[in-house]
Amino acid sequence: MNKPFRLAAVGAIAALSLGLAACGSGSSDTAAPASPMASAPMSAAPMSGAAGDGVTTNADVFGPACNQLPQGDAPGSLNSMGPQPVASAASTNPLLTTLVTAVGKVPGLADTLDAQKGITVFAPYNGAFDQVKKQLGDQAFNGLLANQQQLGGLLSYHVVPQRYDAAGLVAAGTTTELAGGTVTIGGTPEAPTVTDGKGTTAKVLCGNIPTANATVFVIDKVLMPAG
Numbered sequence: 001m002n003k004p005f006r007l008a009a010v011g012a013i014a015a016l017s018l019g020l021a022a023c024g025s026g027s028s029d030t031a032a033p034a035s036p037m038a039s040a041p042m043s044a045a046p047m048s049g050a051a052g053d054g055v056t057t058n059a060d061v062f063g064p065a066c067n068q069l070p071q072g073d074a075p076g077s078l079n080s081m082g083p084q085p086v087a088s089a090a091s092t093n094p095l096l097t098t099l100v101t102a103v104g105k106v107p108g109l110a111d112t113l114d115a116q117k118g119i120t121v122f123a124p125y126n127g128a129f130d131q132v133k134k135q136l137g138d139q140a141f142n143g144l145l146a147n148q149q150q151l152g153g154l155l156s157y158h159v160v161p162q163r164y165d166a167a168g169l170v171a172a173g174t175t176t177e178l179a180g181g182t183v184t185i186g187g188t189p190e191a192p193t194v195t196d197g198k199g200t201t202a203k204v205l206c207g208n209i210p211t212a213n214a215t216v217f218v219i220d221k222v223l224m225p226a227g
Contacts, residue, residue: 054120054215055210056209056215060210062207086211086216090123093218096123098129118163119162119178121217125219128219128220128222157196158223166208170189170192177225
């Protein structure tokens with residue numbers, strides 16, 4: 001992601017943070033809306049972790065929502081997503097349809113993500129965006145989707161310019177995002193958490209998902225920077 005985009009992103013996400021703060025307290029860990037995946041059984045992450053370069057395999061994938069993915073070689077399955085770059089892979093993931101729509105509204109963003117050599121992506125599932133829509137209201141949410149600069153900044157706050165698996169994230173403790181700003185990693189490699197600049201903590205619904213150029217963690221909240 002080029003420097004002008006990154007600088008623009010910093011201002012955009014700061015503006016969004018102020019808007020959310022006006023709607024309510026962004027620093028509280030508000031419970032996410034009920035999700036059909038909430039009762040799905042948790043599968044454990046391998047205790048040995050993946051390679052030190054953050055590259056994972058299907059055997060490393062874990063989380064309560066992973067069984068919501070298509071099976072076998074169907075579009076959106078692990079077998080299908082693995083060989084594809086991250087934005088292309090996400091486009092078939094049924095947990096990420098709102099995120100994919102948002103990325104598509106920022107010209108060139110999908111191509112930029114696909115061109116990165118090794119990144120980590122915190123990918124909010126559909127219900128996380130529903131929560132933001134409820135907080136902002138329909139008009140403000142639709143305005144966000146229509147504002148390419150603001151939306152691009154928000155989305156780039158979910159991308160780390162280094163590839164991590166779950167064990168690597170927990171060991172690192174914090175990550176610096178492409179948009180600037182940091183997130184804090186807690187928990188364990190079997191159940192990591194991601195806390196944004198507002199102090200809201202997201203849980204991993206399906207982690208260590210391998211794609212050609214990224215390791216993906218589907219999370220239950222949209223991350224917001226401090227501002």
